[in-house]
Amino acid sequence: EVQLVQSGAEVKKPGESLKISCKGSGYSFTSYWIGWVRQMPGKGLDWMGIIYPGDSDTRYSPSFQGQVTISADKSISTAYLQWSSLKASDTAMYYCARIRGSTGYYEYWGQGTLVTVSS
Amino acid sequence: QSALTQPRSVSGSPGQSVTISCTGTSSDVGGYDYVSWYQQHPGKVPKVMIYDVSKRPSGVPDRFSGSKSGNTASLTISGLQAEDEADYYCCSYAGSYSWVFGGGTKLTVL
Numbered sequence: 240e241v242q243l244v245q246s247g248a249e250v251k252k253p254g255e256s257l258k259i260s261c262k263g264s265g266y267s268f269t270s271y272w273i274g275w276v277r278q279m280p281g282k283g284l285d286w287m288g289i290i291y292p293g294d295s296d297t298r299y300s301p302s303f304q305g306q307v308t309i310s311a312d313k314s315i316s317t318a319y320l321q322w323s324s325l326k327a328s329d330t331a332m333y334y335c336a337r338i339r340g341s342t343g344y345y346e347y348w349g350q351g352t353l354v355t356v357s358s
Numbered sequence: 359q360s361a362l363t364q365p366r367s368v369s370g371s372p373g374q375s376v377t378i379s380c381t382g383t384s385s386d387v388g389g390y391d392y393v394s395w396y397q398q399h400p401g402k403v404p405k406v407m408i409y410d411v412s413k414r415p416s417g418v419p420d421r422f423s424g425s426k427s428g429n430t431a432s433l434t435i436s437g438l439q440a441e442d443e444a445d446y447y448c449c450s451y452a453g454s455y456s457w458v459f460g461g462g463t464k465l466t467v468l
Contacts, residue, residue: 284447289455300456336404342390344410348403
C-alpha cells in the first residue's frame, strides 16, 4: 500500500527556521516525483514545487523560488520542505503528494502538516 | 503562472447535474491534455477524481466526468448526491515540470 506520512504540526515564531518531512512507503521512492502543495487557511491549493528523489532534480513555482527549499534523502525515502526564516504568511497546511508520471496527476497525498507562524 | 479560473461556487439539487469550468491559457490547459480534478471535503486531504482531462481513477463513480475545449476544462457531476458537496480544484500541467491549480469551486448540494 502506497503511503506518504508527513511530520506533525509545528508552531514557530517569525524568523525561525523549519524543516518538515514526507516519508514514502509501499513503492519505489526513487522512481516517482514528489510535489509540495500549500493551502492557506480557508484558501485554495497552491503548487509549490517538485523533486525527483532518484537524482534530486528539483523544480519550483516562481512564487516559491527562493522562499523554500525542497530536498530528499532517498536512503530513508523522505522528502523535505524547509524554510530558513518563517513569516506569518507561511501559516498554512502543507501537503506532499506523489505524482503519477512526469506530467501527471497527484495520485497519493500525505495527511498534511499544519505550520503556524505566530509571535 | 496565474491560477486557473474557476467559479467560486456552484449548486444543484440531488439527482441533477452540475458542471464546473476551469479556464487557463494555451500555456497550460490549452497546451496539454494533463488536466486533473480534485475533491476536498472540509478538513480532509484532496482526492483525485479525474486525470488526463477525462480519465477516472479506479473507485471514482462514473457520475464524474471531464472534458476540455480549447483553454477551458470542465468537470461534470451527474446524479448529484449529498456526499458530493465539497470543494473542487482543477490542476493543469504547465510545461517544464510545473503545474498550476485553479482557485477552487465550492459545490453545494441543495
